Amino acid sequence: MKKAIFYHAGCPVCVDAEQLILTYLDKSKIDVEVVHFGNDASRIEEAESFGVKSVPALLIDKQVYHINFGASMEDVKNG
């Protein structure tokens, strides 16, 4: 089973994208972990190391897919 990580920060754009991901991704092919930076700021550095520039973002197969634009990582870090 492949693993994907959905990074977000609770913004409206993030919540909307999360619904898309959780509803329509094929769970028989991929296991999606949801990381909310508001609850787990320790994952910010990890996300940036993968190339995440803004949220919401989906990491899959080592590729980052920025889905619409909720907030930059700078905004996330500045609370």
Added chain:
Amino acid sequence: MKKAIFYHAGCPVCVDAEQLILTYLDKSKIDVEVVHFGNDASRIEEAESFGVKSVPALLIDKQVYHINFGASMEDVKNG
């Protein structure tokens, strides 16, 4: 069966996002039509009416998800 439309213009970012969509979306829930503006420029106006601002973009449940950034619709129209 719900229907989604993936709009793109053949750019590398588009092709990469298309692979994500076609590989991981749950085909038991959603039927994805792929529209390449290079092959069907008549769909540009339709896409803009749905709120597509750039490609690649996925339209699903009347919501537009811009996935990364390949080209603006202005770039698409200017060839």
